Amino acid sequence: MATVTKSFANLSLTSSYYAYTWPDGSHAVSTPTTNQSTTVSFTSASMGIPSGASISSAKFTFSLTTPAHGTLIRELNFNGTATSPVNSGASVTLKSSNSVYFRFKSGTSNTSYPAVPPAGEPKTTKTNSSKISLTDIVLTVIYTLPYTACTPPSSASVSPSISEDNATLAYSGAAGGTSNAITGYEVQYAESIDGITWDSWQALKVVASSSGSGSFEVEPSSTRGNYRKYQMRTRGAAGSDYYSTWKAVSGTVRRNSAPAVPAITAPADNTTIYNSTPRILATVGSDADSHAQTVTASDFTPSSAGDQAVAKKLVLRRTSAYSAGAQSVSIKATDILNVDSSDANRAFTYAVPSWTDGTLTAGTTKIKAAHMNELRTAVNNVRAYYGLAAVSWAQAITAGSTSIGGWKDHVLELRGAIDDIVSLVNGWDTASSTHNIPAISWLAIPTNSPSKAVMDQLRAVIPTL
Numbered sequence: 001m002a003t004v005t006k007s008f009a010n011l012s013l014t015s016s017y018y019a020y021t022w023p024d025g026s027h028a029v030s031t032p033t034t035n036q037s038t039t040v041s042f043t044s045a046s047m048g049i050p051s052g053a054s055i056s057s058a059k060f061t062f063s064l065t066t067p068a069h070g071t072l073i074r075e076l077n078f079n080g081t082a083t084s085p086v087n088s089g090a091s092v093t094l095k096s097s098n099s100v101y102f103r104f105k106s107g108t109s110n111t112s113y114p115a116v117p118p119a120g121e122p123k124t125t126k127t128n129s130s131k132i133s134l135t136d137i138v139l140t141v142i143y144t145l146p147y148t149a150c151t152p153p154s155s156a157s158v159s160p161s162i163s164e165d166n167a168t169l170a171y172s173g174a175a176g177g178t179s180n181a182i183t184g185y186e187v188q189y190a191e192s193i194d195g196i197t198w199d200s201w202q203a204l205k206v207v208a209s210s211s212g213s214g215s216f217e218v219e220p221s222s223t224r225g226n227y228r229k230y231q232m233r234t235r236g237a238a239g240s241d242y243y244s245t246w247k248a249v250s251g252t253v254r255r256n257s258a259p260a261v262p263a264i265t266a267p268a269d270n271t272t273i274y275n276s277t278p279r280i281l282a283t284v285g286s287d288a289d290s291h292a293q294t295v296t297a298s299d300f301t302p303s304s305a306g307d308q309a310v311a312k313k314l315v316l317r318r319t320s321a322y323s324a325g326a327q328s329v330s331i332k333a334t335d336i337l338n339v340d341s342s343d344a345n346r347a348f349t350y351a352v353p354s355w356t357d358g359t360l361t362a363g364t365t366k367i368k369a370a371h372m373n374e375l376r377t378a379v380n381n382v383r384a385y386y387g388l389a390a391v392s393w394a395q396a397i398t399a400g401s402t403s404i405g406g407w408k409d410h411v412l413e414l415r416g417a418i419d420d421i422v423s424l425v426n427g428w429d430t431a432s433s434t435h436n437i438p439a440i441s442w443l444a445i446p447t448n449s450p451s452k453a454v455m456d457q458l459r460a461v462i463p464t465l
Contacts, residue, residue: 019114
């Protein structure tokens, strides 16, 4: 059984009448007035009594002052039924909608009369009044329920903890109540950007089911990186008054975060390369969910295929030759849930190598300052493409003034600058040599005079870098 109460405002009701005395000493009284309180209306629902409840008892209790002249009427009118005289503890019949008022009409048993008037005078009149006060007026209702509430699941959890589309909420141990079969479940969620401070609960979905255990999908946050937690309760056929309490679901779900854009070391922006199928040097970016990623660029293949860990270095190589001119690449990462990073873009120029005296003839073509300086320019251009600093050459080579005796040192200096590039590229992806620069077997350098073969080799290496 359950008990609810409703309190009412204190009342003070007054009734009056007239007492008369005639010269012969006879007396009379008028009919007392009736005082009625304001009608108060209320519903059983407003008292918190669930629909379908069986009322065991409904009683009014109050404290009452004793009226001065006795009581003719002291009435409680409840839903049109009068109880008179009414005393504390009076029973009433409660309905879904109710109205109540009190009435009071004084008795005259203790009337005080006026004095006898002199002979020949008319009657004398005196006003008598009586008052009752009702305090601590309370309606107490005891009721029983035809149903019992459902019980929530004894166990409920959600997985996976990181989701791109939906997560699965699994539950067990829920039960219906007396005459209150399970009709489904109600799910709410709260959201957080950090998994610590949560927003208020929001309605998520209602699932129709008659089972005490099972699973269904729940949606993660629409905002990447945000967390959601859930609670659920069991719905029953008897209505919302008999749903279960809320059960907190263990675990949270975080909406999958997009991976960071891959870092591009090469090409550096607005640089020049002489290889028609150039390389990209990239590093797999961070991922808030610690997911592996694939790195792609249109018409490029990576040195290591498939999903790669954060910070993995990759060499991507163009699959078809560029035509000479301005080019651009766009590279991105995709995590294991197929979420893409932003694009990283680079602009550069592919230039077909062009050399002074394109064909060197042994014994005929003299090695000139122009030949050496354009090699120096090309090498520094390629170094810039790969993010390496330009070489500050040890000696300027000036036509007509620079001694040919330093030619060997100039060649060695060029070879060293190229070897830096080869070391960078070939040491980039240590797990794969797929896109390495072919090993260079440098020719011996003659000691007496510049060599056509040595110069041709330098020229031939440039487009392979």
